[in-house]
Amino acid sequence: MSLADKVIYQIYPKSFYDSNGDGIGDLRGIIQKIPYLKQLNIDMIWFNPFFVSPQNDNGYDIADYYAIDPLFGTMADFDELITQLRQNHIEVMLDMVFNHCSTNHQWFQKALAGDQYYQNFFYLRQPKADGSLPNNWRSKFGGPAWAPFGNTGKYYLHLYDKSQADLNWHNPEVRKELFKVINFWRAKGVKGFRFDVINVIGKDETLADAPAKIDSKVLYTDQPIVHQYLQEMNKNTFGRDLETVTVGEMSSTDIANSIAYTKKDNHELSMVFTFHHLKVDYQDGQKWTKIPFDFQKLKQLLNDWQVGMSNGGGWNALFWNNHDQPWALSRFGDSKHYRAKSAEMLATVLHLLRGTPYIYQGEEIGMINPNYQSITDYVDIETKNAYQELLKKGLDGQKALAIIQAKSRDNSRSPMHWDDSQKAGFTTGTPWLKPQDQAQINVAAELDHGEIFPYYQKLIQLRKTYPIIANGSYQPIDLNHPQVYAYCRKYNGQALLVINNFYANPVSYQLPQHYQKLPAETLISNYSKQLKVVPSVVNLKPYEALALLVK
Incomplete structure (x- = not known):
């Protein structure tokens, strides 16, 4: 697989x-x-x-x-x-x-104990000449990205929590x-x-x-x-x-x-x-x-x-x-x-x-x-x-x-x-x-x-059954629609139209003209909709999702 x-x-x-x-x-x-x-x-x-x-x-x-x-x-x-x-x-x-x-890792503990070999496992730096931190980087968890390295006068870098040494x-x-x-x-x-x-x-x-x-x-x-x-x-x-x-x-x-x-x-x-x-x-x-x-x-x-x-x-x-x-x-x-x-x-x-x-x-x-x-x-x-x-x-x-x-x-x-x-x-x-x-x-x-x-x-079964889902190309359909996200997957002469209503308001959605009236198979629908032909307009219910495989 x-x-x-x-x-x-x-x-x-x-x-x-x-x-x-x-x-x-x-x-x-x-x-x-x-x-x-x-x-x-x-x-x-x-x-x-x-x-x-x-x-x-x-x-x-x-x-x-x-x-x-x-x-x-x-x-x-x-x-x-x-x-x-x-x-x-x-x-x-x-x-x-x-x-x-x-x-708490032994590498850091050994470095703290003065082992030069393990000190080189971390970013240890002296403060600047004015006594301020080695640089102005911020930790992703808030505050500066430096903490004192024991009593050595140096600092160690931690982009995350001070208990996480880089x-x-x-x-x-x-x-x-x-x-x-x-x-x-x-x-x-x-x-x-x-x-x-x-x-x-x-x-x-x-x-x-x-x-x-x-x-x-x-x-x-x-x-x-x-x-x-x-x-x-x-x-x-x-x-x-x-x-x-x-x-x-x-x-x-x-x-x-x-x-x-x-x-x-x-x-x-x-x-x-x-x-x-x-x-x-x-x-x-x-x-x-x-x-x-x-x-x-x-x-x-x-x-x-x-x-x-x-x-x-x-x-x-x-x-x-x-x-x-x-x-x-x-x-x-x-x-x-x-x-x-x-x-x-x-x-x-x-x-x-x-x-x-x-x-x-x-x-x-x-x-x-x-x-x-x-x-x-x-x-x-x-x-x-x-x-x-x-x-x-x-x-x-x-x-x-x-x-x-x-x-x-x-x-x-x-x-x-x-x-x-x-x-x-x-x-x-x-x-x-x-x-x-x-x-x-x-x-x-x-x-x-x-x-x-x-x-x-x-959905998991479909991915394992239809190569178009696993291997098909992707292209968008009408990205500007205010409440529908639709896209098309293509593979070996087939097209998969995926149409999703992102809101509670029902909507009539127009499908691309070149697919209209073509024979189709409904692969999945969360409202049990079964379409055998691509319609010109599909009426979507609240949060409706529909996938049509077009031959």
């Missing part, structure tokens, strides 16, 4: 299923739910990190790349998980956090150590790797100040040397396996670089995650704001990346949701009045595009943002910081909370709803984060009489 046929599921282990009653999801919990996962017919699961970590950034601060954190289980549990998944034809993708490691990729010993990590997990049978914020590893050795009014990220994002590092990593690790699937999380990247990262001949990565389409409800580019999403902008971005990557021979990872995003259904759908229909419409848009679709746990049952009523219900450090910042800017508590409710990362981290019980069937203990809405939205009810899960099953 090729990359284009695959569908990948994402599990945030902490919130999936708790097998031992401590309120935190774990590996044995995932093993118990394999029969559920098998029903979707997914090919691979990407797991957020479950390595040893102080958990300052939910496991993205790794203290030991070779060990399972006892919070989640043991290496024996992992071995059993990978074996049982493989018996069900599901492969494993692990999260490799290689831009930085935890300050690794010095210029040092070949660092690269060698990181490649060893990949090869360790490859030997255990891991067939997929996701690389966290991998396009910021190319920082310059001089680490100059960012010019006035220029964001410091411009100086360290998508630097040309990143391609060289990825090629070296590919050659020394996963590039030796034909079947391995890799994806790079790319922070603030562009189409040209993403083509280069994913073009087969370049021997770098299989595909990239990019986030531009998930910023269309940011006011003036600021996340902690609350405005309706910009539909035209959303269409334009999806379209530009489809056209650009296709023309350049690159490959997209397709996704609406992940552990860092609020639920797409709450952002771009109508979770109150048309939860099922808007969930199915969003799924149709994504799964019929060119690229590899990802499904985040709970998306397939139509989970939505929890309606937490107090900042104390939230756990995420970024969320709590943002709330304080909003209050500092003069917003009242209610307005600040409304923004938090819309944008917090805890939205998608709330535990998976397995049933309608008080703890949502997630745990017998106290859940680390409160479940909400499980009375209406849960796996048991969805499997019994829901329509979203079977709709996802059908």
Whole structure:
């Protein structure tokens, strides 16, 4: 099976299923739910990190790349998980956090203790002559990107939390150590790797100040040397396996670089995650704001990346949701009045595009943002910081909370709803984060009489059945329509028309003239519409999605 046929599921282990009653999801919990996962017919699961970590950034601060954190289980549990998944034809993708490691990691601890060899694993710099920080870069989590390196008088660079020290990729010993990590997990049978914020590893050795009014990220994002590092990593690790699937999380990247990262001949990565389409409800580019999403902008971005990557021979990872995003259904759908229909419409848009679709746990049952009523219900450090910042800017508590409710990362981290019980069937203990809405939205009810899960099953089956979905070209249809996003996939003399109404208002939509009256097959419709001929006008109901295969 090729990359284009695959569908990948994402599990945030902490919130999936708790097998031992401590309120935190774990590996044995995932093993118990394999029969559920098998029903979707997914090919691979990407797991957020479950390595040893102080958990300052939910496991993205790794203290030991070779060990399972006892919070989640043991290496024996992992071995059993990978074996049982493989018996069900599901492969494993692990999260490799290689831009930085935890300050608890032995490399950093040895550096602190004065070991010169390990000091060269990090970006350690003296303050400027006037005693100020080595440069003016900002941390992505707020504040400066420098922290004191023990009592040495030097500082270490941390683009993220101060407990996450950036690794010095210029040092070949660092690269060698990181490649060893990949090869360790490859030997255990891991067939997929996701690389966290991998396009910021190319920082310059001089680490100059960012010019006035220029964001410091411009100086360290998508630097040309990143391609060289990825090629070296590919050659020394996963590039030796034909079947391995890799994806790079790319922070603030562009189409040209993403083509280069994913073009087969370049021997770098299989595909990239990019986030531009998930910023269309940011006011003036600021996340902690609350405005309706910009539909035209959303269409334009999806379209530009489809056209650009296709023309350049690159490959997209397709996704609406992940552990860092609020639920797409709450952002771009109508979770109150048309939860099922808007969930199915969003799924149709994504799964019929060119690229590899990802499904985040709970998306397939139509989970939505929890309606937490107090900042104390939230756990995420970024969320709590943002709330304080909003209050500092003069917003009242209610307005600040409304923004938090819309944008917090805890939205998608709330535990998976397995049933309608008080703890949502997630745990017998106290859940680390409160479940909400499980009375209406849960796996048991969805499997019994829901329509979203079977709709996802059908979309996954279609990708594996129709080469036009996996391999077809992409072109837009009428991008300027105020409420419909329609596109056409083409392959071997066939055309697939995909028509999606993004709003609750019904609309009469005119189809391109050259397809009208041609024989067609309805591949999928979330209103059970069956058309045998392409009409001149199709009347779309609220959040209707329709895909017509034209012979």
